[in-house]
Amino acid sequence: MFRATRSILLNTSTAAGLTHWTRPQAMACSRPSVPVMRFLATTTSENSYKPKPKTGIVLMNLGGPANEDEVHDFLLRLFSDGDLIPLPLQKYAAQVIAKRRTPKIKEQYNKIGGGSPILKWTRQQGEMMERVLDRISPETAPHKHYIAFRYAHPLTPEALAEMKSDGIERAVAFTQYPQYSCSTTGSSMNELYRQLQEWDPERKMKWSVIDRWHTHPGLVQAVANHIEAGLAKYPVESRDKVVILFSAHSLPMEIVNKGDYYPSEVAATVEAVMKLLSYRNSYRLVWQSQVGPRPWLGPQTNAAILGLGKKGFNDQLLVPIAFTSDHVETLFELDLEYGEEAREAGITGLTRAESLNADPVFIDAMADIVKNHLKEADSNPISKQFKVRCPGCTNETCQETRDFFDE
Secondary structure, three states, X not given: XXXXXXXXXXXXXXXXXXXXXXXXXXXXXXXXXXXXXXXOOXXXXXXXXXXXXXXXXXXXXXXXXXXXXXXXXXXXXXXXXXXXXXXXXXXXXXXXXXXXXXXXXXXXXXXXXXXXXXXXHHXXXXXXXXXXXXXXXXXXXXXXXXXXXXXXXXXXXHHHHHHHHHOOOEEEEEEOOOOOOOOOHHHHHHHHHHHHHHHOOOOOOEEEEEOOOOOOHHHHHXXXXXXXXXXXXXXXXXXXHOEEEEEEEOOEHHXXXXXXXXXXXXXXXXXXXXXXXXXXXXXXXXXXXXXXXXXXXXXXXXXXXXXXXXXXXOEEEEEEOOOOOOXXXXXXXXXXXXXXXXXXXXXXXXXXXXXXXXOHHHHHHHHHHHHHHHHHOOOOOOXXXXXXXXXXXXXXXXXXXXXHHOO
C-alpha cells in the first residue's frame, strides 16, 4: 500500500539551538500549510567514543519478534500478561493461544520481511534522541538510551543488566506509547518495578517516569506533517473530501470500564492534530487489532473503512495515531490486510500516512520531552495522573509500582 513521504520541513535558525515553529510561504496548492517545527536531529555519524553516560533513558514499548523463530515466545509472553489481555486461567490459556496462533502470525511477519522492524526503529530513534539531548541539555549529558520491550528481546532484564554494567545512577523510564493505558505503559512499569527488586535491590539508580505525552506539540506537529504529506497525494480538487481515519490499537471493554485513560487520551491527540490542521477534513477515530470474541473498544478500523466505502467515501487516509514506528499492526494489518479488504470492496482511494519512525521532527519532540522532564524530575518523579489508579483497578502491583517510583 502507498505510504506518504515526509512533508517539507523549514529550517530556521534560533539562538542556542532551540526548537522553533514557523509558517512557510504559501505553496502552489490553495490549502493553508501546517506550521512546521525546525529539527535538530541528525543522522550524521559522530565520534564513536562516548564517555560514561550520566543519564540513562529507558525506551519502553511492546516490541516484536525479530524473526519467525521468536514468534511463539513473543505470543506466549503477550497472552500471559493479564494487564494487556485478561484471560480466565491466564497461564494455561496463554500456552494454548500462543501455540494455535503461531503459524498464522509467522505468515504475517513473513509478508513484511520476516520480522518486526520495531527494534531497528527504536534504536535509531534512541541514537538520534541522544545526540539532540547532548546538545540541548548538556547539564544532564552524556545521555544513553536503553530499550526495554515487554514481550520481545531486548526485555526489561536485558536493559537493566546493560544499565548496571554502565554504572547508571540517574534513569528515566520513557514510555513510547504517547497515550497511557494500564495495558501498555502500566504493564511495562509494573514489569520494571518487579525486575528492579532483583537488579537494583539497594536502589542505586535514581528513577523518574515519563508516562504519557499525548498532546506534546512536537508529536502533534509530526503527525500533522505526515497527514499533510498523505493528503498531498490526492488530486487537489478532491483533497478536502478525503476522510481521515485515525487508527489506534483497541482495548478490551473490561479494561476500558475500569476507568483506563487510553480512549480519552487518544481522542485528545486526534483533537490536537485536527485543530492544527484547521479541521479541513472529515475524520473519525477507529480501533484495530481486536483479538477473541470478547467486547472490545470500537468501531473496528476495517469495519469503518468498508462502512464509509458503502456510503460513497472512496478516498480515505489511515493515520496510525498511537504507534510511533512501523510494526506488524501498520505494515501487515493496515497496509496488507485492510488494504486488500478495501480493494475487494471496490474502495480504490484508501492510503496510509507514513509512520513517524525516525522523522527528525518527532526525534526533537522526544528530546524536548526528556529535557523538560529532567528539569522537574527531582521534585516530581511521576506525574499527577500516574499517581491515581483506575477507579476499578484490583491489581495491587499497580499501587506498589506507583509508590516505588514516587519515592
